[in-house]
Amino acid sequence: MMSGPTPHYHLQEARPDPEPESSAIENARRATLNILEDFAAEKCELESGQRATLNILEDFDAEKKRMAGAERAVLNILEDFASEKSQLEEFQHSFLNILEDFSQEKNRLEGTQRAVLNILEDFEGEKANVELVNERLENEIRDRKHIEVEMQRTNMELSAANKELEAFSYSVSHDLRTPLRSIDGFSQALLEDCADKLDATAMDYLHRVRSAAQRMATLIDDMLNLSRVTRCELRRESLDLSAIAKSIASELQEAEPERRVEFAIEDGLTAVADPQLIRVAMENLIRNSWKYTSGHPTARIEFGRSDANVKDCFFVGDDGAGFDPRYAARLFGAFQRLHTAKEFPGTGVGLATVHRIIHRHGGEIWAIGAVEKGATFYFTLR
């Protein structure tokens, strides 16, 4: 609040004046005018004071508003600053986390580096080993190549010798047939034409000579068949194996209709193979089943495709005499028999023939069986 200057009123002191009344009035009037003038001046002063005050108040108000604005701005700045601070703190946290992760990562990397160095060290050792093994392998390969060449040469010699042997055994077998036929024929002639001159013992001897000659003839025929299997050329064509099996079965049944044998032949089994050779093989297998079940009142013979994981694997099985499985591998050798001629007749060439036929087709043959529990022969063809 402004305080104005103290007003001065110039009042004429009333004193006894010998002047007339009019001058007294005049004085009074002047005094009053002075007063009014002073008053007006005072008022002016007051008004200007008031204006100044108002201006000051206005300025103050504007200042106040500015101050409030500034305060708000400061508050905003403070607020911004606080959020900035918390952001900074967050950033600091995450930065610390990153640093922690980074140090863990660094440790891990150091570990990995150590492991890699170890591996590299091992690798060096391993490399030396590999080089050593390589050297040995190279030597081995060289040796093997040498052996291979040797083997090829031996094989060629062997197959030439084999061919010679086959030809020799073929011609010997062939040539043996004629004198054998003579022995049998003349024995028969003696028995028929000279019966009255021979006693019982001589007759018995002649019978024995005949049966031995006949057995030898069978053996020779079997050997000739066996050698034919290797000598003949392979002709491949599409074959109905089921039909072949059925025709063999009906031949057997016709020959011995009194036998009670059930045949179970799977339909639709086919293969691409040599028709003559496959017929020989299947005939041997099915005839064997027929023969080795003959000791039982009833029998079942099966031909089918095996479920085993082998492609195109066929089998012939029966529930007959079977065999001792310890000797299963022997069955396929020529003249190998697991039964005596008294139990079951035969020369022991059948399975050797089958073995050669299957091998010529690039297949395999094997057997499983047990005494009196039957036998099954599996074979593949390619």
Ligand SMILES: Nc1ncnc2c1ncn2[C@@H]1O[C@H](COP(=O)(O)OP(=O)(O)OP(=O)(O)O)[C@@H](O)[C@H]1O
């Ligand atoms: N289905 C079978 N059940 C039991 N044993 C069998 C069977 N097939 C073959 N064998 C055994 O294997 C042996 C060899 O058979 P393989 O067919 O070669 O000769 P084989 O039948 O005796 O005479 P053959 O030369 O007349 O066929 C037989 O003597 C027999 O002991």
Ligand SMILES: [Mg+2]
């Ligand atoms: Mg046989």
